[in-house]
Amino acid sequence: MTTITAKVNNNKKKAALKGMMDNVMEQFNSAADHIELHPNIRKILSITNNEIVVHFPVKMDNGEVEIFTGYRVQHNNALGPYKGGLRYHPTVDIDAARALAMWMTWKSSLAGLPYGGGKGGIQLDPSKYSQGELERITRRFTFALADNIGPEHDIPAPDVNTNSQTMAWIADTYMSTRPPAERTANQHVVTGKPDGSGGLEGRDRATGYGVFLNIKFWADRNKVSLKNKKFIVQGFGNVGYWASHFLEKEGAKLVAVQDAFGSIRNTNGIKVEDLFNYTKVNNGSIAGFPEAFNLDNEKFFASECDICIPAALGNQITKDNAPKIKARLIAEGANGPTNVEAEKILLERGITIIPDILCNSGGVVGSYFEWLQNRNGELWQLDDVIAKLDKKMKESFDKVYEYAEREGMDLRTAAFCIAIKRIEKAYIQRGIFP
Amino acid sequence: MKSNAFNICPACIYRDTCVLTTQKSQVWSCSEYDELAPETRVELAHLSAKKVQPELAMA
Numbered sequence: 169m170t171t172i173t174a175k176v177n178n179n180k181k182k183a184a185l186k187g188m189m190d191n192v193m194e195q196f197n198s199a200a201d202h203i204e205l206h207p208n209i210r211k212i213l214s215i216t217n218n219e220i221v222v223h224f225p226v227k228m229d230n231g232e233v234e235i236f237t238g239y240r241v242q243h244n245n246a247l248g249p250y251k252g253g254l255r256y257h258p259t260v261d262i263d264a265a266r267a268l269a270m271w272m273t274w275k276s277s278l279a280g281l282p283y284g285g286g287k288g289g290i291q292l293d294p295s296k297y298s299q300g301e302l303e304r305i306t307r308r309f310t311f312a313l314a315d316n317i318g319p320e321h322d323i324p325a326p327d328v329n330t331n332s333q334t335m336a337w338i339a340d341t342y343m344s345t346r347p348p349a350e351r352t353a354n355q356h357v358v359t360g361k362p363d364g365s366g367g368l369e370g371r372d373r374a375t376g377y378g379v380f381l382n383i384k385f386w387a388d389r390n391k392v393s394l395k396n397k398k399f400i401v402q403g404f405g406n407v408g409y410w411a412s413h414f415l416e417k418e419g420a421k422l423v424a425v426q427d428a429f430g431s432i433r434n435t436n437g438i439k440v441e442d443l444f445n446y447t448k449v450n451n452g453s454i455a456g457f458p459e460a461f462n463l464d465n466e467k468f469f470a471s472e473c474d475i476c477i478p479a480a481l482g483n484q485i486t487k488d489n490a491p492k493i494k495a496r497l498i499a500e501g502a503n504g505p506t507n508v509e510a511e512k513i514l515l516e517r518g519i520t521i522i523p524d525i526l527c528n529s530g531g532v533v534g535s536y537f538e539w540l541q542n543r544n545g546e547l548w549q550l551d552d553v554i555a556k557l558d559k560k561m562k563e564s565f566d567k568v569y570e571y572a573e574r575e576g577m578d579l580r581t582a583a584f585c586i587a588i589k590r591i592e593k594a595y596i597q598r599g600i601f602p
Numbered sequence: 603m604k605s606n607a608f609n610i611c612p613a614c615i616y617r618d619t620c621v622l623t624t625q626k627s628q629v630w631s632c633s634e635y636d637e638l639a640p641e642t643r644v645e646l647a648h649l650s651a652k653k654v655q656p657e658l659a660m661a
Contacts, residue, residue: 257610259609259610259612261608263608293613294637295613295637328610328631402622403622403632403633404633405634407633428616428620428622429616429619429621465621479633480622480632480633480634481622481623481629481631482628482630482631483623483628502632502633503630
């Protein structure tokens, strides 16, 4: 087992992920310039606090032992414990974890949570392992991380190829390593646990509901009714489905959807629940939905609509399709769906973008509620969770919207400015030890 | 500057047919991402000479 801790006084910045994460660094530097971030704090935030690499052995089903490599990067904890996902994937490495941990710092800060940013994972292809092996890998990884995670120190959550079952194994293993009297008081070492094991009711819809709320807040601010407004959604997974579900309840009309299998449209409206039920019996695919027509995939973003919700993956709105977008509002359910060139075009065209860091933050807020629920020994009802999400998301939206109006800037820049300012304030108040 | 190879597309079951993007080299999160289903895993485990069938130990 090897533990590496980054030298915080190292002047050399660590390389960040190319592509989307280049954008994040660019956005950080741009916002830092805007707020004239203190150079010392810029130095601190440009580097990760800790980088943990663990190599650990696990016994396979056939009796052989395999060695795995796991990572946990802790970017910054000025506002509270590190918070961020754990992903299991063959291409996970320290650079990926580093960039994504930094992203989590901004996201938690903007959401007004008492969290910093972290990310990690194990380099493996889960499809090559049995469920029993995955359980042993997860438990051994948790043991290897030891006190580098903890309910008041670093709180992992599900991410690519990890789920509520993975979190339940981590929680159980971590709790088992504590003294008997402290075990149940450590359930909040992870969030995203199953309902029956400390999980939060409504956690499944938190991100999609947050996307809907942001759209609603924007509509209220602009004195626009959502009734009969047409919207399109890319990605009909958890986020896309729930955002559509709540928008339809508000009277808006889903007119086009795109997923991995194809694109469909119906200008008279696609019933969200009917489409969802269809995907359940159609291998998760929207293709061939009888109440809609096929749409050319290239033309999806050019569909006639008022609201566009890219809720699948990054780099979808580019300089090529940005000029053709008809929507007045883009609500980023996915991470990084609009690239820098496209954003420039959209802003020049007067199209509002609710940035990912704000728009899809319902998930991390839901995680915070689960953590609070466990920490306080409570069980929250769904309507409590929804009411608390409403309040928290409204606070974030209002802050960003008002800051953008006051400073005459776009919502994304405003969001980054607020996130970084909050951390700067903590450093100024506390000073730098010694 | 080190370029990062993190990309989830190669492990996704829709990688060959996915219409969402043609740039399948830098995707780090996707709502449509799916690995092989557990049932398929069990079948593959049967085919693998090295691995025995996993226990049905799902809680």
